[in-house]
Amino acid sequence: MVTGASGGFGGYALDWLRRLAPEDDIVGLIRDPRKAAKVESKGFEVRIGDYGDIDSLMSAFGGVDRLLFISGAPGNRRSEHAHVVEAAKRRGVSFIAYTSLAQADLVHNMLSTDHVFTEAKILQSGIPHTFLRNNxxxxxxxxxxxxxxxxxxxxxxxxxxxxxxALKREYAEAAARVLISGNEPEVMELSxxxxxxxxxxxxxxxxxxxxxxxxxxxxxxxxxxxxxxxxxxxxxxxxxxxxxxxxxxxxVESDDFTLALGHSxxxxxxxxxxxxxxxxxx
The missing domain is CATH 3.90.25.10 (UDP-galactose 4-epimerase, domain 1)
Incomplete structure (x- = not known):
């Protein structure tokens, strides 16, 4: 499953997953039902779920094995992200790839704090994961x-x-490849x-x-x-x-990005x- 499937990053990730896995195995999660047609027109199954509504996530996550968890918008991000992790745990999701921020655990800024919180929630859940620390x-x-x-x-x-x-589509490709691989490290500094x-x-x-x-x-x-x-x-x-x-x-100096992509x-x-x-x- 790709969350935020009607957004730019989610759309790129779905397109890449289509190249890497059977289309029938790919599901997109969106919040606004009015945007479902945009994703369905590409041939993907769509489920409706709102980060702010854990019951909707519990329903949407049924049968999901591997989750690309695209971070939400600032605002109520901590409570919303906690809902995603809790629903994933209760539904038996076996792997989470989460789009975090560069050096999230080493810096302290307006963007990093919510990502540090979410990374900690995922760690506490015990779900195997990769934190995609996008630059x-x-x-x-x-x-x-x-x-x-x-x-x-x-x-x-x-x-x-x-x-x-780097381009958003490049970060999304890396995320898709990590989601499919499942053999990546717990943290990847994508820069x-x-x-x-x-x-x-x-x-x-x-x-x-x-x-x-x-x-x-x-x-x-x-x-x-x-x-x-x-x-x-x-x-x-x-x-x-x-x-x-x-x-x-x-x-950041890291070769994790090219390692995840398999190309420059x-x-x-x-x-x-x-x-x-x-x-x-x-």
Whole structure:
């Protein structure tokens, strides 16, 4: 079973699982019945379950052996994630692959605390598992790319800190392969090569043929620069992310990603092109 099956990550994971296992063995869990047709149209069985409703999860998890547990949205994430783990345990799920965050047990930031909580719940459950500690989706930088193409400046506020950017579909492929394998370690740090924003600016320039300068700003300058491009809430969220990047929370050196995939990641320039194309920026 893939949870969050109507979302971007879940959709990619289902597509990869189709290549790795019989379609009849794959089930998608979604919260909103109105989105069922989107997943069913691909030929997958769909079950309805809400992380906030443990009874719905108990019903949906019947007969599920291996679970790709895609983390939910911030808010009531701890209680919701606890429901998922409890339902999985009571229904006899034999393996959980959980999408966590890079270095979750070593850092302390706005994102890590819920993941640490969930990892602990899974450990306490006794269910065999792999924590997929995903670094950062390159798609998350789409707003900065859009701003850079407009101004010629890729702005950031994280000094020389590095990030292990990769495409969401690559993280989803790794998750699908781990779910099928069952022989992976308990923790996998899924990170591409550590990369600075200056290098990302170079890749953006190469991908578009436009001159792009990487510009390190302080927080006030960063907020002001993006004021007309996004809501105040969105910009503040990006500030929080820039803070954790500057702190080194996404600085990871690991070969777990390529080991999980069985092949190399897409090069940064081509990955940037893919993001730009999907955002209709090319």
């Amino acid at each position: 950062w989706y390159l798609e998350n930088e789409a707003l900065l790319f859009r701003h850079a193409l407009k101004t010629g400046r890729l702005i950031y506020m994280s000094d020389e800190a590095t990030v292990g950017w 591409a090569d550590p990369t600075r924003y200056g290098e990302l600016a170079q890749a953006l320039e190469a991908a578009t043929g436009k001159a792009i300068e990487a510009v390190d700003l302080d927080e006030e300058q960063f907020v002001e620069a993006l004021r007309d491009d996004a809501s105040e809430q969105t910009v503040q969220g990006m500030v929080e992310v820039q803070r954790l990047i500057a702190h080194g929370d996404l600085e 990641l897409l090069g940064l320039e081509d990955a940037v092109k893919e993001v730009l194309s999907k955002q209709h920026l090319l």
